[in-house]
Every structure is written in C-alpha cells, then in structure tokens.
Amino acid sequence: MAIFESTHPLVKHKVSLLRDIDISVKAFRELTKEVAVLLTVEATQHFELTQVPLTCWSGDIQVPMVAKPQPTLVPILRAGLGMLDGALTILPCAKISVVGLRRDEKTLDPETYYENIINDIESRTAIIIDPMLATGGTAISTIDLLKKSGCKHIVALFLVAAPEGIQALVDVHPDVDLIIGTIDERLNENGYILPGLGDAGDKIFGTL
Ligand SMILES: O=P(O)(O)OC[C@H]1O[C@H](OP(=O)(O)OP(=O)(O)O)[C@H](O)[C@@H]1O
Numbered sequence: 403m404a405i406f407e408s409t410h411p412l413v414k415h416k417v418s419l420l421r422d423i424d425i426s427v428k429a430f431r432e433l434t435k436e437v438a439v440l441l442t443v444e445a446t447q448h449f450e451l452t453q454v455p456l457t458c459w460s461g462d463i464q465v466p467m468v469a470k471p472q473p474t475l476v477p478i479l480r481a482g483l484g485m486l487d488g489a490l491t492i493l494p495c496a497k498i499s500v501v502g503l504r505r506d507e508k509t510l511d512p513e514t515y516y517e518n519i520i521n522d523i524e525s526r527t528a529i530i531i532d533p534m535l536a537t538g539g540t541a542i543s544t545i546d547l548l549k550k551s552g553c554k555h556i557v558a559l560f561l562v563a564a565p566e567g568i569q570a571l572v573d574v575h576p577d578v579d580l581i582i583g584t585i586d587e588r589l590n591e592n593g594y595i596l597p598g599l600g601d602a603g604d605k606i607f608g609t610l
C-alpha cells in the first residue's frame with residue numbers, strides 16, 4: 403500500500419478553512435469539491451500512458467493517451483457525494499459506482515444499505531471518495547464489496563484521516579493506495595476525528 407498525504411499548499415489551506423466551527427453549508431460544499439479536485443489530480447498523476455495514432459491538422463502522429471479504461475468513481479453515501487463533482491471535473495468520463503454505508507453511532511460498525519457497482523469493474527481502477535477515514539470500518543467494508551465484484555485496483559481519497567483508520571486499512575487491505583488531504587491526530591471516544599471536521603455528511607447535507 404502507498405499512503406500519500408498531500409503536501410499541496412492549497413489542500414492544506416482549504417482543509418484548514420473546513421475546520422472553522424462557523425463555516426456555512428455553502429462554503430463547506432464548495433471547499434469539499436475544491437479539495438476533491440486537487441486530490442483527484444494527485445490520484446491520477448501516475449496513470450500509465452500509451453502511444454496511439456491520431457490524425458491532426460498536420461498529418462498522422464502518435465499521441466500519448468491514458469492506457470487503461472476510464473476509472474470508476476465510488477462515492478460512499480452520503481458524504482462522498484460532496485466530492486463527486488470535484489472528481490468528475492478531472493475525470494468527466496468516469497463511470498460511477500455508488501455504495502451506501504452508515505456507521506452505527508454506538509458500535510461504530512458500518513451498515514451497508516445500498517450497492518450499485520458497475521458490471522465491468524475488473525478492468526478499471528476504482529477510486530473511492532469519502533471525506534472522512536475515522537475507524538476505517540466504512541472504507542474496509544466498501545473495499546470488501548469492490549473486491550467481491552472483481553475489482554483488482556483500488557485507490558481511496560479522503561479529505562481527513564485518523565492514524566487509527568489508516569492502520570486498520572493497512573492491516574486488512576494492504577494493496578489499496580490512499581490519497582489523504584491531511585492526517586489528523588487521533589479519534590475521540592465517540593469515533594470522531596480530532597481535530598477533524600465534525601460530521602462531514604451533516605455539514606454537506608445541512609442536517610446538523
Ligand atoms: O471510518 P469510519 O469510522 O467507518 O467512519 C467514516 C465514515 O463515517 C462518515 O459517514 P457516516 O456514517 O456519518 O454517514 P453519512 O455520510 O451518511 O453521514 C464518513 O463519511 C465515512 O463514511
């Protein structure tokens with residue numbers, strides 16, 4: 403597994419703005435989208451290229467094009483939807499697989515309530531998008547679902563991650579690459595990330 407924490411100054415700046423207790427729903431949505439754009443650039447920067455023939459204005463040439471089929475984006479409902487527009491800005495032709503999971507507030511175990519994964523996932527990279535990696539339970543279950551569907555290459559993007567969640571993911575799915583905006587300090591006793599963003603889903607959907 404590769405664990406990559408972004409060093410981009412704009413990622414750091416925007417994640418810092420997301421932490422403001424007085425942030426509006428509008429600003430939280432906009433910043434989430436903007437960080438998703440930047441993280442998607444980071445996630446795609448090592449995509450393999452291949453030379454293909456093309457006829458251009460001056461004749462026949464060989465041009466570099468991405469070798470593998472378009473990836474599938476995998477937003478985890480609900481909060482992952484807040485990153486979808488940003489990821490699609492960079493990957494406008496990506497297929498979309500949707501999974502819905504929620505944490506039980508007491509046990510912190512994830513419950514899967516929706517699954518719609520594309521058919522031909524074997525040949526595509528899956529890019530999971532979710533603002534938060536806390537205990538890691540939700541991401542681990544999502545990766546289980548993707549692998550059961552035949553997915554062979556998985557990258558996961560998070561705005562903020564806790565060290566506990568990263569370790570849990572490494573232990574269970576060591577082959578998955580992580581792209582993280584900022585690695586925070588720790589989880590609190592309720593499984594929330596410190597200093598964190600609070601409940602990202604509630605802030606994106608205005609359900610606080
Ligand atoms: O790493 P974990 O401990 O599993 O926690 C992380 C998950 O918790 C949040 O979703 P939540 O369950 O609040 O659902 P929501 O997106 O509908 O708010 C978050 O968006 C992740 O999906």
Ligand SMILES: O=c1cc[nH]c(=O)[nH]1
Nearest residue numbers: 536594595600601602
């Ligand atoms: O800190 C956290 C942990 C889980 N889910 C969130 O939205 N925030």
Ligand SMILES: [Mg+2]
Nearest residue numbers: 601602603604
């Ligand atoms: Mg939530």
